[in-house]
Amino acid sequence: MPSPRVPSTLTAGAVLPVIELVAKAPQDADFTVVGVTGTAENPTLVGVPAAVEKAAPAKVGQIAVELGARPEAGKVTVLPRYASQLVAVGLGSDELSPEQVRRGCGAALREVAGRADERELHVALSLDTDESELVRAAIEGAVLGAYTYTKVGSQVKRPIARISVVTGLGGASAKQTLAEAQAVSRAVLVAREWINTPANLLYPQTFADEVRELAKGTKLDVEVLDEKQLAKEGYGGILAVGGGSERAPRLVRVEHKPRGAKNHLVLVGKGITFDTGGLNLKPADGMYTMKCDMSGAAAVLAATAAIAELGLDVWVTTYASMAENMPSGTSYRPSDVITMYGGTTVENVNSDAEGRIVMADALARSQADKPDLVVDVATLTGACMVALGNRIAGLMSSDDATADVLLDAAEAAGEEFWQLPVPEHIRKGLESKVADLKSSGSRMGGAMAAAAFLQHFVGEDTAWAHLDIAGPAFNDEGPYDYVPTGGTGHSVRTLVELARTLQD
Template identity: 55%
Template sequence: MLTPALPTLSLAKSVREDADIVVVGFTRDGESPVIPGLPESLVKAYTKKVGQNPAALAEDLGAKPKLGSTTLLPSVDGTKLLAVGLGEGAASLSDLRSAAATGVRAARSAGATKVAVALAAHDPETVRAVAEGAVLGSYTYAGLVSTEPSTAPVEQITVVADAKQADGKQSALTDQVTQAAIIAGAQLTAREWVNAPANLLYPETFAEEALAHARRAKVTTEVLGPEELAAQGYGGITAVGGGSAHLPRLTRLEYAPRNAKAHLVLVGKGITFDAGGLDLKTADGMYTMKSDMAGAAAVIAATVAIAELELDIHVTAYAAMAENLPSDTAYRPSDVLTMYGGTTVENANTDAEGRLVMADALARANADQADLVVDVATLTGACMVALGMNAFGIFSDSEEVTGRVQDATEAAGERGWPLPIPAETAEELESKVADLKSSGGRYGGASTAAAFLRRFVAADTAWAHLDIAGPSFTDKARGENSPGGTGVGVRTLIELARGMQA
């Protein structure tokens, strides 16, 4: 299995003696530098040894409140402090998550394998945010190099928090740390799959990864291979995957607790490599296209995490897996495809393949009679133009659903932004030779793609589409993200499921 190296995560009321580095926050109270929540024992030790308190020392060494800035203080009695900026004013949950990740990443770069994180988080919400961030910040894709890594992985993370300081119970904080380990672990699993090279992760092996990962929890699985897909009329998946020697798969996962009252269906785009098909991408344009399966990675990882968290909601997930390559068996522009359920589609561009595999999976999902269907896909460059690289688009024809998804993104600390599906967008999809075309004109491409997908969801079913093309992959470390796949969407889907519980 492609499994990320996960540190052990625990909670403690005080800093453990074996910690290599203690990550602390740095901010200002008026003109005075402050390290909030720093244990008094460390304040006394630094003041005695250095002659000034740690906050003043950090400022003298160049520490800034700017979120993401880091400053390593000298060791005192075997303890090193790493001050990370918390921003100006009160730190939000997203700020704490980002600061914890940045601090752990910097601690690893400094050689630490055992890290304590003391960011003055003492209530359940802040403790979970810090714990999630700390685990996410520990991740670096190991790759397939034959030499030893320059820095050892972080093996142990301790979140320092005392519930008494928030008039709470320590057991409540422990529960949040346990949940954080599951949630962050799911996101790192999605990152590992996205980062895997396409010669190792292709439809068959991706399906195998999904099945193996699902064994962690009470999740049932089913995989349709190329013969079943063709026989059952999955014309989109079959066409897109037909140009590759690695033939397509449709993977289905289901978590069905006995007392669940609501049913959430998730659908993810799993294009394990997208060369564009016969409408070939440029060389630069296809280099990162191993990440075109990030939507499928998110829905698989989220579904298993929901089961591990034992949330009281029925979840079914579909991952449409194919490799889009040019060959003598590849589908063509102007081909007419018969999708699952019988709708015919005139293919406009073989590099708009994601919507075709998603359409098949969405059409199949109609039989599940879901209360809400959410699809996740690295679907359009147009969404990246609209929102940049750090936010995903939220599309729905229901304000209530849009609001529900937005609430989930905010609770998860991810960035989602609503975009419209204008009524006239449907005109872009009119075809003279089929029920509809797969693409429209140059403008409003993200909205046109969303309108296309909506055609394959039952009209009376609540639905949302998340276009994660921008934030699914990054070339630099920022906040909780390290270079490569980000695992975006995993936390949002988990929070969405949490909010739909009976």
């Protein structure tokens, strides 16, 4: 019997269905997903199983068109039951990309999962996908599209119990493709589960406990600094932000260090488990979704687990700065001067700009690790959402070559980023009369000012990239493609792909 979701099982919904690669579509599948390509005037069905063609009283393609099937990306049409219930999904052009397949399978599985009722369904994906990249995308899209968050206290139930992917891919390539798709999909689901968990259940201590639980049975090394250790070692930023809450902050450090790995990647994530804005209190409507303000930490931690599961030959050190930003008599104030890890003093301008404060401590600490590349991930600024909307993340970096490495990884993973500059005049706006620098500049160019602040804590000769995922990290509107309402797990796939490119 499925177990209920309780504080000790916060990632209970991250269990994958059984996934298999098969040579032909199984006739016992409850639903079989096929593709629609071509043009609106001449749509073509792709991957229709022979058993379905034989069972249909007329040409399946003709029936599908009459029922509205079109190549429009993500358009789902459910056909009558023949050998199984047929689901036709638009894939766009005939030249399929992994992201087209990922989105199509996600849309189809969302539709199917909504029809599950009390059943656990078996779904076949039949899209004529023989290339490893397309097979992997199909699996990822299906798993991510089928995901729903189970209500607290309810039993965790999987609407999709089994996924059969019809492909000619075989041998070692098939085995590797399946392993990669499962590891990445599982990591995204773990991130989503953490993000969706209410803040009274997921706070710095329990979040750190979750990381320890995730690392059990792996070779990941986990270190957790509590408030006493943070004070002893001089993490003034994390302590300042977490000082207003009864729930003390944590700094979690996770290391994946394969023997002989040379390239050293450092990941830093913002882990504000709830953000009221502190003394710069947010309006009520702006506070409601702030359990998602730890999405950056969720992304870097889940990605690190996937990197370890896949055994990627790259040294990864990950930091998650965890705190709850609350108003109280012990809260840090606007105009306070904070001494950060390493001794830099910061004039706090706005207590609702807390993410950069906690991340600066971790970035400063990471320099002792002598990384080859530092990437930080955060739901950092509303300004980035104003600039790029809710579906595209911002990317700022030390140099264009580093940005290109991240953009290439993001494109391969199917996640959207847009590069923004960090100009000198923005940096000058952080000059302070009472400290080494201010935490914020003017309202204009706020995303770039936040990036400039963070870069101050990274060595001048260190390659660095900042991912502002404030828009795509949490979807508070209707689901689309493989993206659910709520936590999305954005950036997990990009970070895993980045680690893959950095292998020796």
